[in-house]
Amino acid sequence: MKIGYVSLTALLMVGCQAVPSQQQFSTQTLLESQPVVEAESRLNQIDFRQLKQQKKRPVVALVLGSGGARGYAHIGVIEVLEQYGIHPDFIVGSSAGSIVGSIYASGKNAQQLREIAMNMKANDVRDVTLDLKGFFDGKKVENYVNAQVDQLRLEQFKIPMYVVATELKEGKKVVFNYGNTGQAVRASVSIPSMFVPTKIAEHEYVDGGLVSPVPVKVARDLGADIVIAVNILAQPIHTETSNVWGLFNQNINIMQKHLANEELKLADVVIQPDLREKAHIFDVKGREATMLAGAEATAAQLNKIDQVYQQHHYAHGHRIVDYKVSNTFGLYGQFK
Numbered sequence: 001m002k003i004g005y006v007s008l009t010a011l012l013m014v015g016c017q018a019v020p021s022q023q024q025f026s027t028q029t030l031l032e033s034q035p036v037v038e039a040e041s042r043l044n045q046i047d048f049r050q051l052k053q054q055k056k057r058p059v060v061a062l063v064l065g066s067g068g069a070r071g072y073a074h075i076g077v078i079e080v081l082e083q084y085g086i087h088p089d090f091i092v093g094s095s096a097g098s099i100v101g102s103i104y105a106s107g108k109n110a111q112q113l114r115e116i117a118m119n120m121k122a123n124d125v126r127d128v129t130l131d132l133k134g135f136f137d138g139k140k141v142e143n144y145v146n147a148q149v150d151q152l153r154l155e156q157f158k159i160p161m162y163v164v165a166t167e168l169k170e171g172k173k174v175v176f177n178y179g180n181t182g183q184a185v186r187a188s189v190s191i192p193s194m195f196v197p198t199k200i201a202e203h204e205y206v207d208g209g210l211v212s213p214v215p216v217k218v219a220r221d222l223g224a225d226i227v228i229a230v231n232i233l234a235q236p237i238h239t240e241t242s243n244v245w246g247l248f249n250q251n252i253n254i255m256q257k258h259l260a261n262e263e264l265k266l267a268d269v270v271i272q273p274d275l276r277e278k279a280h281i282f283d284v285k286g287r288e289a290t291m292l293a294g295a296e297a298t299a300a301q302l303n304k305i306d307q308v309y310q311q312h313h314y315a316h317g318h319r320i321v322d323y324k325v326s327n328t329f330g331l332y333g334q335f336k
Contacts, residue, residue: 037153038200039163039176039184046160048089048223058225058312062088063216063267064097065260066209067232071096072117072287073273076294077230079110084302090160090222092175092215094208097230098163098188099145102181105161106149116148117287134196141189142182142198154181162222163188164208164215168197173211175218213256216263226308229267230294232275233260268308273297 048059062081064074074097081087093101104113125144129137154161155178163176165187176184187198187205197204212218219227234253241250264270273293309315 037179039154039180039187040178041175042155042178043162043175043222045155045177046090051089052223052225057314059089059223060086060226060228061219061222061224062086062091062101063214063219063227063229064091064093064101065214065229065231065233066095066097066207066256067213067234067275068096070232070234070273070275070290071100072290073232073275073294073297074100074230075110075113075117076273076291076296077271077298078104078113079291080295080298080302081228082110084305086228086305088159088228090162090219090224092162092164092218092222093188094164094212094215095189096232098185098208102145102154102157102161102163102185103148105157105159106152106181107158108148114291117291120287129196131196134190134192134194136195138186138190138195138198142180142186144182145185146180146182149181152181154178154184157181162215162218164212164218165190165198165205166208166210168192168204168206171211173208173215173218174205175215209252209256212259212263214260214263214267216266220266225312226269226314227267228269228271228305229264231260231264231270231272232294233257234275269301269304271297271301 052059062078064071064077067073078100091101091105093099100113103116104110108116125140127137127140128135131137149157154163154176161177161181163181163184165174165176165184166172167174176187183198183200187200188208189195190198190206192206192210195206197206199205208215213233214229214231216227216229219229233256234249241247271294273290274297275290275293
């Protein structure tokens with residue numbers, strides 16, 4: 001069966017890198033000694049247009065879209081961009097993109113992201129609950145993300161990070177960039193009816209992919225001159241529809257495809273990995289294949305990225321001569 005929207009649930013059921021017991025103790029002590037700052041939207045904190053004037057160069061945004069277990073592909077994308085000298089001024093992530101984006105923005109590099117992905121374990125993030133609103137609570141997701149970002153709040157990140165979620169009552173898009181990182185990401189990945197909605201202050205939030213699966217418009221509204229968007233959504237034509245989960249997938253995929261297509265028109269570069277047969281999270285080879293697909297799709301767009309940078313009279317430090325992705329997921333390039 002093709003892996004679709006609900007594969008994020010499987011991703012979280014499999015889990016993420018375990019934290020050693022000593023680190024767990026220190027993390028718990030740290031959490032107890034610091035006041036909890038809930039996730040908030042404070043979009044006026046950074047004026048990227050002013051940054052553009054100060055640095056006399058265009059502002060570059062990386063947009064990481066939703067897509068469940070296909071989110072592993074974002075790691076391959078980041079690895080190629082990192083090696084090619086592309087360093088975004090800020091990152092916008094929705095659902096799966098918020099997980100990878102937040103860990104990267106906190107200061108981790110692509111190699112560390114890959115190590116985290118390849119050492120996933122189940123019980124770090126899996127918390128089944130008896131609740132009428134969902135059968136996963138999501139608190140372990142919050143704790144895991146906070147552990148991976150070393151308990152940093154969103155506003156403390158090395159790269160400014162914007163996490164997209166959906167306010168449940170009004171169905172409106174909300175962008176978090178301040179406070180509890182794990183809480184914001186938990187909200188962004190809370191698939192309705194599977195996860196209990198994430199409550200922040202007096203509001204409940206669910207998956208950001210419902211309103212903005214590839215949040216390019218957020219990046220533009222924040223002041224990005226160059227937007228590199230990564231679209232990992234499933235193609236409805238490849239979705240299994242012979243069972244209830246397949247039908248659920250198909251309904252979500254059709255809706256998200258139309259939303260994403262409109263936003264992708266606003267991007268300068270669109271990276272779309274071929275994930276029809278690769279997005280499987282239950283074995284190491286599946287994760288590797290998905291990351292490799294992201295790397296290959298990015299390598300194929302490097303000339304396009306060069307063209308966009310040249311149009312903005314901006315050089316990022318490398319010009320492509322040859323760039324290859326090996327079948328062992330070792331990335332290498334030759335630049336001049």
